[in-house]
Amino acid sequence: MPPASIYALHGFLGSGKSTLARRLEHEVPALRLSSDDWMVQLFGPDPPEEVFRSGLARVSALIRLQAERVLSLGVSVVLDEGYWTRASRDELRSWAASLNGGLGVPLFLYAVTVPEAEARARIERRNHEPGALFVSQATFSAFLPTFEALQPDEPRPVSSRADLS
Template identity: 55%
Template structure:
């Protein structure tokens, strides 16, 4: 059985986080928690913009209760969220240290135009969180790339490999 460990994904909308998280879920194996899926299940594909922050905070709180309990039970977790800010990444590092579990941060990057294309394509699918072009822009301004001193495993864009097999194996 794999050890309790946090596998966290850093990347902007459309960078391939969920695709990679699903791969990790199978390979680790571990409990995958994807915030967008929870948002859609609880609040629909296009929750009202004015309620989105409240809904999102609720989802994140419930997910954190689940993933911390899973770690206490010895289950690896895959956090498919994005960790867009340095503050959120530092908080995750502190949480991992407090829980006494290793943390692996994966960095997924993609050219902006390709990310936009993917998001528009994804918006056409049933069961996905709708991201309007204006929302993409709003969120882009909130995204903070990793600092030079932040350790992360770089994951090549799946646009170059449909199977993601070229991304290498994650540390277990």
């Protein structure tokens, strides 16, 4: 059996992270852990901002705990979270390196990008799907300045994908 690995997705809202995550969970195979899915299950499709912010931090911590357990059982994970900031990606790399008794777990980072207009259109379509986490255009605009693309000095992603529908 190949060693368990972490497949993490970096990209902004509507970039196609979840589409790629669903593909990877079958191709690898792996357990897909999606912060959007957990948020909807725990807080509903359109939680108020104060619930969203604190809830997302709690969901991310729970996902990390589940991922650690699954990896310890020898099963790979797909982390569908976004890793919008350099700090979050650095922390992800550090966490992966600390697993397996300090020997580390292989980490594969995928960067998923599309033009802003396409991302906005995808969000609008997704907002009408049952069970989707609602993201208004105002929320999209408010979050956009918080997104930090991969920096030149960061380890390169496994793949940069912009071809997802």
